[in-house]
Amino acid sequence: MTEQGNEFAFYTVLDTLCPMHVVLNDTGHVVHAGPTFAKVFPDAPPQGRRFLELLELKRPKLGQSMAELRRAAGGKLHFRLRAEPRTDFKGVLVALPKAGGLGPGGGAIVNLSFGISVMEAVRDFALTSADFAATDLAIEMLYLIEAKSAAMEASRKLNLRLQGAKIAAEEQAFTDTLTGLKNRRALQPVLDRLMESERDFVLMNLDLDYFKSVNDRLGHAAGDHVLQRVARRMVSETRGEDTIIRTGGDEFVLIFAGLTDRHRVAEIAGRLIARLERPIAFGDEECRVSASIGASLSRDYARIDPEQMMKDADLALYAAKDQGRGRHVIYDPALRMT
Amino acid sequence: MHGLINRAVERFARDTYGREMWRGITQRLDLGFTEFEAMLTYDDKITQDVLGELAVSLNKPLTEVLEDIGTYLVSHPGLEALRRLLRFGGTDFVEFLHSLNDLPGRVRLAVPELALPVLELEDHARDFYSLTVGPLPGGQVAFGPVMMGLLRAMADDYGALVFLEHKGRRAGHEIIEVRLLETAFASGRAFDLGAHLR
Structure with missing residues (x-):
């Protein structure tokens, strides 16, 4: 076999075993390129061009000469395509002996791989599975x-659906089924959120007056009807961002975020009571209730403690009830003196 | 049975015969839901019931329904992802046939809980193979007919002409004979490795 024939057979072996290789001569020019490496240069074949003008050696930092490149033999090399799309390659270099070996004397064989950029490379160079060893x-x-x-x-979709179901379940757990208002369980989370947001707020404890007599006189169906109408009226008298919680049979807590003005609080309480006092029709009957309100304002406290505010709003509520029905009182430390 | 398998049955029924038909099946079986979750696992009996009810509704033998499901899995445009994953098995139909031995393992790599039956290909002569299909783990459902439909559709996909014959069941294992009449009968469908990135 002639030496040229030998070399040809050698390249055929390389093409099968490592289709991403290049054979360089002693000046660093490409004398042979594996079929997949050739696909990276669809416009002009890499043969005859200087290897380091096609690819830039990113790591390790070495000079541009063939002698220096040969010194990187055996280690892991990182290259980048100089032309677009600037694909990254990993590679390893084998230095060929000056004389007596296969391939060009004093040259090198560099075997390359796309490494982690293989996904983009497959797209950019239209590779098929036949292009890989x-x-x-x-x-x-x-x-x-x-x-x-x-x-x-598929998992992400499942998670989204589960999350949706969880929110709906929580929503249900925090909702009073009779009135559609929030229930007692919602109180703590709402207060926690307010404390986190560091906004001022107003707590209002509201008890319905004469509700028991509606129940006694007309039965529970009438009572339920009244509660539903009362709930609707409270919703329409408040803003969307306010929270209305039914904490017990005829007891409610209203939370107004961002409210600090005592006069506004008194005004809202007065309006709520007036609205709730309007008669409620139940069949042919007419139901009349009223409400007593005790309120506390977070701005009155040096350090906001929702538990203390609840107690103080309760104290104000009792003071309101003491004054008769349909009254409202805003907590004041003086209340404790009496 | 794994949700992916149940979901495949559901998608087949919905895409081929319509939502109404599928809803009817879930109602008659009183499943309490109309959609399987692909990533949950269901009681094996549910899968059997659904397949049984499907066969009754379509007035077809169960094996025929299973074969249709196999074909559907490869040929329906909505399940392109699955066809692609199968095409990774090889560059031509013969390579694909040989990759079937690894299929359960490949599937486990992607979804560890999804157990497929053992598949074993044997070549007897040039262009003459037999595929042994083991039992579907935990299920009474015969997987052979599904593989029949799937192989036929994959042959089309590669553009190969094949003759398939189900040779029955021996000790829980089904045997399918594959005669390859022509490897490049038609041009087949394209498989672009980087297609999902475009």
């Missing part, structure tokens, strides 16, 4: 990426 794990990796993304997508 049969032993190369690239195809398995692409398979895994696709399979895992599909599985992740």
